[in-house]
Amino acid sequence: MTRPQQPKALLVLQDGSVFDGFALGKIGTAGGEICFNTGMTGYQEIYTDPSYYGQVIVNTTSHIGNYGIQLGLEEESAGVKIRGMVCNFFSPIFSRHLADGSLQDYFEKANIVGIHGIDTRQLVRHIRSKGVMNCIISSAVLDPDQLLAELNNVPDMAGLELSSEVSTKAIYTVGQEDARLKVAVLDLGVKKSIVQNLADRGAYCKVFPAQTPFAELQAFNPDGFFISNGPGDPAAMPYAVETVKQALETEKPLFGICLGHQILSRASGIDTYKMHNGHRGLNHPVKNLITGLCEVTSQNHGFAVKADEVQDHGNVEVTHINLNDNTIEGIRRKDKPAFSVQYHPEASPGPHDSRYLFDDFVTLMQ
Numbered sequence: 001m002t003r004p005q006q007p008k009a010l011l012v013l014q015d016g017s018v019f020d021g022f023a024l025g026k027i028g029t030a031g032g033e034i035c036f037n038t039g040m041t042g043y044q045e046i047y048t049d050p051s052y053y054g055q056v057i058v059n060t061t062s063h064i065g066n067y068g069i070q071l072g073l074e075e076e077s078a079g080v081k082i083r084g085m086v087c088n089f090f091s092p093i094f095s096r097h098l099a100d101g102s103l104q105d106y107f108e109k110a111n112i113v114g115i116h117g118i119d120t121r122q123l124v125r126h127i128r129s130k131g132v133m134n135c136i137i138s139s140a141v142l143d144p145d146q147l148l149a150e151l152n153n154v155p156d157m158a159g160l161e162l163s164s165e166v167s168t169k170a171i172y173t174v175g176q177e178d179a180r181l182k183v184a185v186l187d188l189g190v191k192k193s194i195v196q197n198l199a200d201r202g203a204y205c206k207v208f209p210a211q212t213p214f215a216e217l218q219a220f221n222p223d224g225f226f227i228s229n230g231p232g233d234p235a236a237m238p239y240a241v242e243t244v245k246q247a248l249e250t251e252k253p254l255f256g257i258c259l260g261h262q263i264l265s266r267a268s269g270i271d272t273y274k275m276h277n278g279h280r281g282l283n284h285p286v287k288n289l290i291t292g293l294c295e296v297t298s299q300n301h302g303f304a305v306k307a308d309e310v311q312d313h314g315n316v317e318v319t320h321i322n323l324n325d326n327t328i329e330g331i332r333r334k335d336k337p338a339f340s341v342q343y344h345p346e347a348s349p350g351p352h353d354s355r356y357l358f359d360d361f362v363t364l365m366q
Ligand SMILES: NC(=O)CC[C@H](N)C(=O)O
Pocket: 051, 228, 229, 230, 231, 232, 233, 234, 257, 258, 259, 260, 278, 300, 301, 302, 303, 304
C-alpha cells in the first residue's frame, strides 16, 4: 500500500542505532525506556495503563489505530500514560461503530509523539539481544547526533520512583458503601479494571494515594489490603514496603499485583532486580504450582523478584512460575494471609484465565 505524504520521524536508541520512519501523534520529541508489547489487541488499555509511565511502547502487532479509541470504557486511567509509541503500520482512519475518535487525534490531544513505518521485527530482535535501553523519538529534530545527545537527559528506569507521579491525589471510593467487604487499595498507579474486578465481587474499595501513612488505611477498618500495579523501580519505594509491612502485622488478607507483588516480596525480605528484557504481552504461559494448571496471562513488567531468594525463604512459597523462562510469577506467605502475582489477572487487555485470583482474595477476606 502506498502511504500518503507525511512528516518524517527518527527513532534513536541509546546504543546509537537509528531507525527512520514517519510521524504520528504530536510533532515533537519524546524519550523514555523502550519496551515492546506483543499483544495483538487492546492498544488503548496499554497506553493508559499507569505502569507504562515513562516508557516508549513498541507495538509489535501489524496494525495500530485501525479500531480507533473509546473514551472511558477502554481507558485504564484518566488519559495516556506512555511517553511515546512505535509501530509498523499506523492507521489514520478507523473502523468501529462504537469508536469515539481516531488514535491520531487522541495522541495529539495528549501530546504523545510517535513513529511508524518501523520494521518492528528487526527492532525487537535488536532490543531483545542487547537488553532494555532508553530511546528518543522525534519528528521535530531529524539529526541523529543531536537526538543522541538529548538522550542523555532521559533518566534510567533503575532507581526511579514514579508511583507518586501517577497515583491519585485524593482518596476516592468504588463500589457500594454497604457492600459486605471493604478493601483498602494502595494506589501505586492502579488500573481501573483492577478496582472494578474487586467491586464486581462485592467489595467496597477505598483508593488511597501512594504515600498515605498506614494509619489512614487502617482507620478505614478494611477487611483486606490491595497493593496495586504501577510504574518505576520497586527498590526505590521504601515507603510502600513500610506500608505493606504494617499491613501484614494486622493479619488481614493482602493481595498484590505486579508492582504490588514486588513490594510484598521486598517487605518479606526478598530483593528485586531489573530484567534483561521485561515481559509485555497477552500470551505468557504461567504454571500454578498449587493446582498444577497452566494459565495464559497478560503481563507488563521490567523488574522481577529474585528466584533464589524466594526459594531460600522460610516464610515465602512460590505459587506460580513463568513457563518461558522460569521466573517467579507468584508467591504467598506461609505465616500470613498474603499473596501476590507478577502478572495481570484483570487482563484488560488479555485472556481471563487468572481472574480466579480475585475470587481467592474475596474468599480469604470472608
Ligand atoms: N505492571 C506493573 O505493575 C509494573 C511493575 C514495575 N514497574 C515493573 O516494571 O516491573
